[in-house]
Amino acid sequence: MPATVKYLLDEEQIPKSWYNIQADLPEPLPPTLHPGTKEPITPGDLEPLFPMSLIEQEVSTERHIDIPEPVRNIYRQWRPSPLFRAHALERALDTPARIYYKYEGVSPAGSHKTNTSIAQAFYNKEAGIGRIATETGAGQWGSALAHAGTLFDIDVKVYMVRVSYDQKPYRRALMEVYGAECIPSPSDQTESGRAILAKDPNSSGSLGIAISEAVEDAVSRDDTKYALGSVLNHVLLHQTVIGQEAELQMAMADDYPDIVIGCTGGGSNFAGLAFPFIGNQLRGGQAIKVIAVEPKACPTLTRGKYAYDFGDTAHLTPLVKMHTLGSTFMPLAFHAGGLRYHGMAPLISHVQELGLLEPVAYDQIECFEAAVLFSRSEGIVPAPESSHAVKAGIDQALKCKEEGAERSILICLSGHGHFDMQAYTDFFAGKLVDGQYDTSELAMALSGLPSVP
Amino acid sequence: MPATVKYLLDEEQIPKSWYNIQADLPEPLPPTLHPGTKEPITPGDLEPLFPMSLIEQEVSTERHIDIPEPVRNIYRQWRPSPLFRAHALERALDTPARIYYKYEGVSPAGSHKTNTSIAQAFYNKEAGIGRIATETGAGQWGSALAHAGTLFDIDVKVYMVRVSYDQKPYRRALMEVYGAECIPSPSDQTESGRAILAKDPNSSGSLGIAISEAVEDAVSRDDTKYALGSVLNHVLLHQTVIGQEAELQMAMADDYPDIVIGCTGGGSNFAGLAFPFIGNQLRGGQAIKVIAVEPKACPTLTRGKYAYDFGDTAHLTPLVKMHTLGSTFMPLAFHAGGLRYHGMAPLISHVQELGLLEPVAYDQIECFEAAVLFSRSEGIVPAPESSHAVKAGIDQALKCKEEGAERSILICLSGHGHFDMQAYTDFFAGKLVDGQYDTSELAMALSGLPSVP
Numbered sequence: 001m002p003a004t005v006k007y008l009l010d011e012e013q014i015p016k017s018w019y020n021i022q023a024d025l026p027e028p029l030p031p032t033l034h035p036g037t038k039e040p041i042t043p044g045d046l047e048p049l050f051p052m053s054l055i056e057q058e059v060s061t062e063r064h065i066d067i068p069e070p071v072r073n074i075y076r077q078w079r080p081s082p083l084f085r086a087h088a089l090e091r092a093l094d095t096p097a098r099i100y101y102k103y104e105g106v107s108p109a110g111s112h113k114t115n116t117s118i119a120q121a122f123y124n125k126e127a128g129i130g131r132i133a134t135e136t137g138a139g140q141w142g143s144a145l146a147h148a149g150t151l152f153d154i155d156v157k158v159y160m161v162r163v164s165y166d167q168k169p170y171r172r173a174l175m176e177v178y179g180a181e182c183i184p185s186p187s188d189q190t191e192s193g194r195a196i197l198a199k200d201p202n203s204s205g206s207l208g209i210a211i212s213e214a215v216e217d218a219v220s221r222d223d224t225k226y227a228l229g230s231v232l233n234h235v236l237l238h239q240t241v242i243g244q245e246a247e248l249q250m251a252m253a254d255d256y257p258d259i260v261i262g263c264t265g266g267g268s269n270f271a272g273l274a275f276p277f278i279g280n281q282l283r284g285g286q287a288i289k290v291i292a293v294e295p296k297a298c299p300t301l302t303r304g305k306y307a308y309d310f311g312d313t314a315h316l317t318p319l320v321k322m323h324t325l326g327s328t329f330m331p332l333a334f335h336a337g338g339l340r341y342h343g344m345a346p347l348i349s350h351v352q353e354l355g356l357l358e359p360v361a362y363d364q365i366e367c368f369e370a371a372v373l374f375s376r377s378e379g380i381v382p383a384p385e386s387s388h389a390v391k392a393g394i395d396q397a398l399k400c401k402e403e404g405a406e407r408s409i410l411i412c413l414s415g416h417g418h419f420d421m422q423a424y425t426d427f428f429a430g431k432l433v434d435g436q437y438d439t440s441e442l443a444m445a446l447s448g449l450p451s452v453p
Numbered sequence: 454m455p456a457t458v459k460y461l462l463d464e465e466q467i468p469k470s471w472y473n474i475q476a477d478l479p480e481p482l483p484p485t486l487h488p489g490t491k492e493p494i495t496p497g498d499l500e501p502l503f504p505m506s507l508i509e510q511e512v513s514t515e516r517h518i519d520i521p522e523p524v525r526n527i528y529r530q531w532r533p534s535p536l537f538r539a540h541a542l543e544r545a546l547d548t549p550a551r552i553y554y555k556y557e558g559v560s561p562a563g564s565h566k567t568n569t570s571i572a573q574a575f576y577n578k579e580a581g582i583g584r585i586a587t588e589t590g591a592g593q594w595g596s597a598l599a600h601a602g603t604l605f606d607i608d609v610k611v612y613m614v615r616v617s618y619d620q621k622p623y624r625r626a627l628m629e630v631y632g633a634e635c636i637p638s639p640s641d642q643t644e645s646g647r648a649i650l651a652k653d654p655n656s657s658g659s660l661g662i663a664i665s666e667a668v669e670d671a672v673s674r675d676d677t678k679y680a681l682g683s684v685l686n687h688v689l690l691h692q693t694v695i696g697q698e699a700e701l702q703m704a705m706a707d708d709y710p711d712i713v714i715g716c717t718g719g720g721s722n723f724a725g726l727a728f729p730f731i732g733n734q735l736r737g738g739q740a741i742k743v744i745a746v747e748p749k750a751c752p753t754l755t756r757g758k759y760a761y762d763f764g765d766t767a768h769l770t771p772l773v774k775m776h777t778l779g780s781t782f783m784p785l786a787f788h789a790g791g792l793r794y795h796g797m798a799p800l801i802s803h804v805q806e807l808g809l810l811e812p813v814a815y816d817q818i819e820c821f822e823a824a825v826l827f828s829r830s831e832g833i834v835p836a837p838e839s840s841h842a843v844k845a846g847i848d849q850a851l852k853c854k855e856e857g858a859e860r861s862i863l864i865c866l867s868g869h870g871h872f873d874m875q876a877y878t879d880f881f882a883g884k885l886v887d888g889q890y891d892t893s894e895l896a897m898a899l900s901g902l903p904s905v906p
Binding site: 003004011070073076077078088106108109110147150169170176177178372376377378379380418419421422 | 456457458459461464523526527529530531537541559561562563600603604622623626627629630631632825828829830831832833834869871872874875877878881
């Protein structure tokens with residue numbers, strides 16, 4: 001039987017800088033706007049939320065931004081992460097495609113989120129911040145920030161989307177092991193949360209609501225900053241260690257991807273893998289097909305509108321131009337909690353508008369089917385979010401089979417599913433359903449987009 | 454802040470052979486006896502249970518046994534496993550000790566068990582076996598064999614100790630993702646199980662009972678062999694990749710352990726790490742202190758009797774000489790399900806009798822306290838079993854502090870706790886208790902030991 005092959009780099013090959021795709025884009029990213037004035041925001045506008053070092057990264061157009069040595073030193077515990085050639089999956093599919101996956105589940109908290117949580121905790125610590133408030137969907141980000149918080153001695157408060165809080169109690173337990181506080185959102189601890197609960201005491205929550213609560217927490221306390229696990233430019237930037245390593249590992253395999261695939265909720269793991277390859281293409285390197293995979297139940301890139309919108313439900317954030325379903329859109333309570341966000345990273349939205357990526361949407365059941373096949377071939381159980389990328393990779397490999405094409409496919413396996421086993425249990429028990437959304441609700445959410453001159 | 458340092462070997466440094474301590478022992482292991490004749494068993498006696506290649510390994514006294522290349526090729530997906538210097542934990546303890554841990558949680562099923570599950574599945578497949586029956590305690594072994602089964606296309610049936618089956622539903626889910634069948638033990642599917650249920654319909658089960666069920670399943674079907682995840686010589690043998698890699702990694706760190714620590718249920722992760730170092734000492738190398746850590750609730754090495762006993766409750770197995778609490782001893786339903794075995798590996802028992810190791814027993818709450826400190830320092834959440842080794846390592850490091858001694862401590866971190874988070878939740882909620890055992894029950898179990906001339 002064919003064994004999975006691992007391509008592992010030396011620690012010295014951990015990237016020394018993050019890659020900023022803004023340096024290579026043919027058109028600049030539309031500016032972030034102040035929600036009151038509708039004018040481009042200034043760094044000072046963001047200061048209540050983030051330390052200035054992260055704000056500078058948010059607006060930087062430098063191609064390379066140095067990774068601080070203390071951050072690289074922590075990365076070394078699990079980085080460079082392995083890149084695998086999925087020989088066993090290829091055999092199971094009987095495909096001429098070469099399938100590779102970059103596995104980010106090796107981090108202590110089990111996903112790519114640690115790449116940015118360590119960096120964000122470092123910069124906050126450097127700025128003297130002792131407490132961070134954040135939101136989390138499925139819990140990958142919350143546990144990654146809790147992990148970073150314990151390493152840098154920063155208190156972490158996590159507002160976890162209620163439906164995931166109930167579905168994944170062990171993610172919360174993991175945050176508590178790391179010493180963080182995790183409460184369900186909407187909560188009664190913020191005005192934003194209380195307003196939602198007043199309208200719907202049984203609200204299952206959303207990332208948009210949880211962001212409102214965490215932002216409100218941060219701006220209302222002098223000792224606290226806010227941190228976001230995806231969407232923002234600096235978060236995507238930190239994730240580019242994934243793609244930069246993958247470039248070296250594909251070279252070790254004497255190969256180069258024809259197709260690069262990642263799942264997109266806010267978009268950070270996708271961007272982390274894909275942006276270095278897109279950047280290479282923009283600088284005259286090999287052209288690739290890039291696929292962003294989202295759930296049909298929250299189809300931002302495939303069904304959303306490219307428009308200025310709020311990042312949160314209570315409208316506490318600046319306005320960013322992105323593919324959005326509308327900040328009041330409530331995604332169904334399906335399991336891939338990390339993909340339940342009404343918007344998309346502005347950079348990814350912009351990259352799509354530039355024609356540099358193709359979005360695709362899948363139902364959850366077909367993604368779990370793909371994840372089980374993957375697990376039985378490769379041994380690693382994907383997180384429900386990552387299973388979307390796996391599904392797209394399998395579909396591309398089957399297309400190669402149909403066409404007799406020997407393409408090289410690179411998938412981001414952003415995290416493991418150890419904390420998501422209830423979803424697998426439900427899948428086997430036939431309890432999962434492929435729910436989509438109410439189209440009239442979507443229309444209403446989209447009709448409420450803020451007007452921007 | 455001090456970052457954890459990783460020592461990672463090249464794939465070519467995965468050991469090419471397993472190390473058999475029997476070649477170096479000053480006195481041979483007492484023979485395994487036929488339960489009827491009380492005479493040493495022959496290889497033929499074991500043939501209903503195991504393929505001949507594993508029986509040969511069980512009785513071999515060769516120092517090195519080649520690892521088949523297909524097994525090494527699968528090991529490569531996650532081996533060599535990392536060895537870490539726990540700088541952050543050292544700082545938290547303010548100790549002059551140098552603490553290292555060998556981390557086996559990087560395998561797909563999350564523990565060291567995969568080192569032997571892959572080997573056992575390989576030899577069974579080579580012998581044309583299509584189905585394997587086994588037992589599991591906490592589920593580490595069951596999921597590791599399920600993983601190996603899916604890779605080698607072997608059906609796997611797992612009898613899981615009832616208390617763990619109820620406490621850890623996600624371990625069962627993991628086995629099902631890998632395509633294995635997992636049922637609670639005692640079950641109504643075997644005579645052994647039915648006999649236990651007749652006496653106690655609410656039996657929480659034990660490893661001894663589950664072994665009886667799996668053995669009965671295997672001997673009653675022509676297409677099925679049995680597999681054990683610990684205790685037996687060949688299982689301990691397969692685990693010696695751990696210690697052999699650790700020897701090279703300690704050399705990379707320009708260090709050598711003064712103290713080697715592992716937790717012991719059946720004893721396989723402990724033996725896997727310690728035996729290569731003990732062997733080195735036996736061949737004239739550096740003397741080391743070796744600590745085997747067990748739970749006070751099931752204190753085989755510290756409170757058991759060194760005597761011939763059955764490996765299972767229904768007395769279907771041969772008689773082995775080991776430290777035993779008696780095959781009818783029912784350990785309390787505490788959380789470290791992998792340590793709830795009435796006996797101990799005969800090789801480890803023998804090594805203890807030879808004065809080559811020191812056993813120590815801890816209560817579970819102090820082990821969870823140690824595990825939380827470890828998680829907050831090193832980021833990795835230990836399995837409850839592994840937390841026993843962590844506790845002993847911390848105690849040794851604190852002793853170094855008291856004595857101002859700069860000793861080098863090497864711990865086996867045999868697996869992660871992702872599937873054991875309910876135990877952490879219970880710990881934080883103050884729901885855990887330090888239950889020991891009923892001394893009169895222990896006396897009764899010991900009084901029932903079989904008489905051997």
